[in-house]
Amino acid sequence: MSVDHYENFPVASWLCPPALRPAITALYWFARTADDLADEGEASPESRRADLAAYRRDLRCVYDGQPVSPRWAPVFAPLREAIHQHGLPQDLLAALLDAFEQDTYNLPFPDRAALLAYCSRSANPVGRLLLHLYGVSHAQALQQSDAICSALQLINFWQDLSRDLPRGRHYVAESDLQRFGMRRADLNALCASGVATDAAQALTRDLVQWAKALMLQGQPLVHTLPGRAGWELRLVVLGGLRILEKIEAMNFHCIAHRPRLTAWDAPVLIWRALWMRAQ
16 A cells, blocks of 8 residues: 655555555554644644644553544554554554654754654654564664664655755754754755755765665665565665665755655666665
């Protein structure tokens, strides 16, 4: 299933083992719904936080064996079944809600450590939940999964600069801006004007290199996961790296233009997946 959403990723694809598709789909809708509560529409930040608090109460009800509110019953009914069948850890699902709540405050990130701390709640739990479904739990795999998921989150940030900046969402850390002599207002102005500057391109190049290094740190995990899971993860990793290549190809001018994958990229990704070697 692939859901039409600009931040969407393919869910329960043909590479996913059929027995796990219902659980993965349930996890997707849990996260997608919460993310939309935090980001989409015209609700006030206070209203968004109230909705997320209600959503969190329903999650606790699922784990406590209590009925949930009718509002999100279509989300929590399949999630309850997935939790019952696979024993999904509650703390990982709650961590996602922590990240979505943080989004409603829209506070600047002072440095990369703060940004990675956000990724540890917004992205890394997804990878750990999937590893749990695949029965993989050793420490090295978890660390590599965290590196891949954080890298994917960062890649999404740099890919979506032209969309996030006009909406007041700033994911570039203040320390990175300062290193390149820039301010948040400068990014907004460049996004609106479509003008590339040396400082902005140097900043974006540095951010791309950071995300790529993190992805390569986690890449060996693709050779650890069994069967279809490993092949699907190869395509996920290579898809993220391909976005970074596209940013480089536009001379790191993604503040005004959003790079994206197209059908023409599929043969490239499949070929690279076939020849991806263990390091």
